[in-house]
Amino acid sequence: DAGVIQSPRHEVTEMGQEVTLRCKPISGHNSLFWYRQTMMRGLELLIYFNNNVPIDDSGMPEDRFSAKMPNASFSTLKIQPSEPRDSAVYFCASALAGDTDTQYFGPGTRLTVL
């Protein structure tokens, strides 16, 4: 299995631009999670889906952030407009509910907003 795939691996953009991060979960997994990691705040859960339905988006910082999961094999996290304080590493993880609940992480997208 290829594991969780994220793209791009690195993104540099200017303040005010729209940023879209992509994630392909492990085939057969039915839960998907978006995390943000910074030095100051550590690892934060932004939103998670179960069977493509958003279950908890209480970690989404503000309305500039949105996430979708149109099907079981694809999810996006969009930031519009982006700000320098959004600079972080964004991780996607997937899991199979009813298994050991283990989450498998992607390699992350390092986002820099200038």
Add this chain to the structure above:
Amino acid sequence: GEDVEQSLFLSVREGDSSVINCTYTDSSSTYLYWYKQEPGAGLQLLTYIFSNMDMKQDQRLTVLLNKKDKHLSLRIADTQTGDSAIYFCAESINNFNKFYFGSGTKLNVKP
């Protein structure tokens, strides 16, 4: 909400044992996990323990769970320089797989 705490740093010499500790507050956790993060990489699952177990051993790794004190530890025997990384503990509370992560412990292994 749930609170998972870890010390921030641990420094050991190569060949010694490392013990990384974690405390949590929710007694209804179902599984507890240890993840390893190397620089520039994602989180890699090291091991997990079901909440009705006290101990789990996997090669150089030993996980101890004290449910009464809500204390989880990871022991790495014969620590190597390649073990230098950040180690995260996490718990799941049977809620659509939602995890609660600690802040991570940065393990530095000196040659």
